[in-house]
Amino acid sequence: MPLKTTRFDVLDHLKTPADRFAYIEAAFEDGDPALITHAxxxxxxxxxMTAxxxxxxxxxxxxYKALSEKGDPRLSTLLGVTRALGLQLSARPVHPVEAP
Structure with a gap:
């Protein structure tokens, strides 16, 4: 008997702000620009999208163009989108920084 599968749609799993934040956070942790854009x-x-x-x-x-598969959003677009999504970008060192 063949295995029944259902189509996976990530939008079914992005219902709450916490879900959306965790998804974007994971994309940023991966560090792949295409994955971040996709997320x-x-x-x-x-x-x-309109809102x-x-x-x-x-x-x-x-x-749509900036966040498409071949999209490469400008920094101003990235900052605007993250703000619109209720997020704030920040920077932290990859490796621990020693105090002088």
Whole structure:
């Protein structure tokens, strides 16, 4: 008997702010720019691209393009999208920094 499978849709798992944050955090921890862009696009779609684009200060079409598979969002777009998603980017050292 063949194994029955169902189609996986990540949007089914991005219902709460905590879910969305964990998903984006994992993408940033991986460090792959394409994965980060893809994760941001998934989360933006889970909220609504029109609302995210408006909050980010870009057109919906520009947001789709920036967060597409071949997209490479500008820093200003990245910052606007993360703000629109209720996130703030920060930096931390990869390796422990010794105090002088």
């Amino acid at each position: 941001l696009g998934d989360v933006a779609r889970s909220i609504g 995210v684009a408006k909050e980010a200060g870009v057109t919906r079409e520009a947001l």
